Amino acid sequence: MNRKELEELLPFFANGSLEGREREEVEKALHDCSDLREELDYLTSLRREMQETALEPGPGDLGLKRLQRAMADEDLRADPITRAQTLIAPEQNNRLWKIVAAAACLLLAIQTGLTLHMTRDRDLVAAGAQVVQSAKDAAFLVTFAPQTSEAAIREMLVVMNAEIIGGPSALGIYLVTGGDDPAATRDALENSSLVETIQEAGK
Amino acid sequence: MTTGAAELIERIAARDEAAMADFYRLFEARLYRFIKTKLNDSFEADDILNETFLEVWRKAGMFEGRSKVSTWLFGIAYYKTMDRLRARNPLLVSDELAPEVVDESAQADACVLAADDADHIRFCLDRLKAAHRAVLELAFFEDMSYGEIAKVVNCPEGTVKTRIFHAKQLMKHCLEGRMGVRR
Incomplete structure (x- = not known):
């Protein structure tokens, strides 16, 4: 090992990182050469004084906060699902999902109830005026005499405990149902001077 | 310190934010000095410091332990610092x-x-x-x-x-x- 090679290794002898055969060769050369020892003294002194120079304070906790924000942004970009979830605070997130689920269930229950209520006791009139009726009620297609007032018809139906549930069609036909006894209702309608024609619906 | 740093890197690879904070505190002052002395600009040094630690957060899982953690970390900082210097004035860096x-x-x-x-x-x-x-x-x-x-x-x-x-x-x-x- 020549002088230049030895000098190139001296900084690493000074900082204690030189090992093995190279360290042994430098130690031997130091033992034999005063110039090299002087060079080592200079490097040792330089290293010590460099380490004693005050550290300029870095960004500290502010830098850490900045880093943590950048890390969070990084993770959100990498995982859009997490991004969507974390747009809402975790405690809000859980509560909101529960509220939305409960509201959806309630809405479904109300809608089902309304639908059942509307279809259970009422007959439906299809677009072609064909009657779809419940099994327990009889219904009649009725036309009233000309000049019959609405008040007179209403008074008659109230007495019979009947009601108009459809019509009038283009031909002036009403769909009437009700009464405790369908046969009696039919008779009453047939015998009324207000009724012009009557026919059992579906026949 | 090296063992501690290696353990922190393992935890960082598992996305442990507390480990990342510890890692930052362990190296921040030394790394900042290393960067700042070359750039001689506090704001730019802050940026490079942040980018260096962010790189650790991204790449901790790729660290294979073939070198010391500090060697890996200062290598990232050195590359980023020289890149910034090169952008500022190519002659300062390339004219060896x-x-x-x-x-x-x-x-x-x-x-x-x-x-x-x-x-x-x-x-x-x-x-x-x-x-x-x-x-x-x-x-x-x-x-x-x-x-x-x-x-x-x-x-x-x-x-x-x-x-x-x-x-x-x-x-x-x-x-x-x-x-x-x-x-």
Whole structure:
């Protein structure tokens, strides 16, 4: 090992990182050469004084906060699902999902109830005026005499405990149902001077 | 410290934010000095420091433990710092063979103001090229071996030895000029 090679290794002898055969060769050369020892003294002194120079304070906790924000942004970009979830605070997130689920269930229950209520006791009139009726009620297609007032018809139906549930069609036909006894209702309608024609619906 | 740093890296790889905070506190001051002395700009040094730690957060899972954690970390910082310097002034970084020029008039003025040896050392360090300064700082601040420094600055070990040899000579010349023949 020549002088230049030895000098190139001296900084690493000074900082204690030189090992093995190279360290042994430098130690031997130091033992034999005063110039090299002087060079080592200079490097040792330089290293010590460099380490004693005050550290300029870095960004500290502010830098850490900045880093943590950048890390969070990084993770959100990498995982859009997490991004969507974390747009809402975790405690809000859980509560909101529960509220939305409960509201959806309630809405479904109300809608089902309304639908059942509307279809259970009422007959439906299809677009072609064909009657779809419940099994327990009889219904009649009725036309009233000309000049019959609405008040007179209403008074008659109230007495019979009947009601108009459809019509009038283009031909002036009403769909009437009700009464405790369908046969009696039919008779009453047939015998009324207000009724012009009557026919059992579906026949 | 090295074992602690390696354990922290494992936890960081598992996305442990608390480990990342510990890792930041462990290296922040030393890494900031390493970056700042080359850029000589606090804001830019803050940026590079942040980018370096963010890179650790991204790549901790890829760290294979073939080198010390500090070698890996300073390597990231060195690359980013030199990249920034290159963008600022390519000649400052690429002109490896150009000798450092000491401004004698500035030296004389600063000498009057210098309060102690630390000021002289800082003054002379500031006059070194970034590449020379980096190897000297890694050797004397971080006590790295030439093999570790070669990994940090990504160059052959022979180049590291040559750079530190020149850096040492330039420091000696500068300090002798400012402080007489004490060295």
